């Protein structure tokens with residue numbers, strides 16, 4: 001799909017909660033905005049979205065469709081495509097290349113490309129992802145309360161997950177999945193015991209599924225432990241290739257390197273903002289939307305002041321435009337009236 005124009009004040013890459021909220025605020029500020037979205041939001045495998053006030057339980061696709069409808073009311077353009085490159089044009093602005101070969105110019109960029117969850121290679125796991133194979137106690141924990149929950153150990157965050165899920169069900173088992181029992185410090189064993197979490201050693205061989213539901217966890221040797229839900233820590237990989245090509249600095253986090261942003265979402269590259277899961281793994285939908293809001297508002301104010309400073313400098317240099325003169329006359333009249 002082609003964009004209507006070849007230049008925009010802001011191009012937003014990614015149309016999930018973060019990118020669309022930035023678009024909403026910029027559209028309401030009457031900026032010319034293009035959102036380019038490849039259409040693969042992170043929570044697409046889940047049937048319901050939780051924890052977003054007033055939208056709790058709404059299907060994620062329905063939520064995004066509603067925001068897309070809202071932004072078009074403000075003149076924001078949205079196209080289904082993938083940005084393959086975003087490069088500085090030498091004047092502090094950017095040239096954006098789309099997978100369909102199109103190119104658009106952007107004064108500013110918002111990168112809201114999200115992240116990819118990599119699952120361990122265990123037979124049966126990927127097929128159930130987002131249904132009864134889950135990762136987030138706040139997103140889907142309440143819905144699996146009181147059920148038989150397996151937590152797969154992959155890294156230390158699994159301990160934290162097991163403890164969080166223990167407040168939702170009294171039947172939580174941590175599967176060490178080949179990790180050495182001796183590698184878990186004594187304090188972990190103590191806390192797991194205090195939370196009533198049982199622990200099973202041995203490598204996990206597969207997830208058993210019966211009647212289209214998870215029914216158990218099979219460990220090496222064939223023994224099956226009946227379980228209804230599997231919790232798995234994913235490896236969260238930011239979709240940050242555009243940001244790294246632009247030279248944006250990253251910072252180390254417990255989940256690996258993520259782009260460094262200031263509280264408004266501005267990266268270390270002037271003119272480039274990043275929001276949502278592209279900037280960190282803990283951004284749930286409401287946080288991603290909030291980051292998009294902050295970036296949109298800051299970016300609008302920054303563009304406004306840049307343009308006004310330019311106009312003031314022009315005036316000082318004796319270059320007057322008819323529109324600028326009319327604006328000054330209006331301001332003076334208003335001041336006299338006051």
Ligand SMILES: Cc1cc2nc3c(=O)[nH]c(=O)nc-3n(C[C@H](O)[C@H](O)[C@H](O)COP(=O)(O)OP(=O)(O)OC[C@H]3O[C@@H](n4cnc5c(N)ncnc54)[C@H](O)[C@@H]3O)c2cc1C
Pocket residue numbers: 013014015016017018019036037038039040041042043044045046048049050051052081082083084112113114115117129130136138139140239275276277278283284285286288
């Ligand atoms: C299974 C699952 C269930 C979840 N459930 C919940 C829940 O119930 N509640 C909750 O708050 N959070 C939930 N989350 C987390 C939620 O998915 C994220 O918080 C949210 O998606 C982050 O929004 P985002 O806009 O940063 O990224 P995304 O929603 O992932 O959107 C990024 C968009 O950018 C697009 N994109 C990427 N690269 C490009 C490119 N180069 N060009 C164009 N477009 C591009 C992608 O296709 C995608 O559409 C869940 C996550 C998972 C994995």
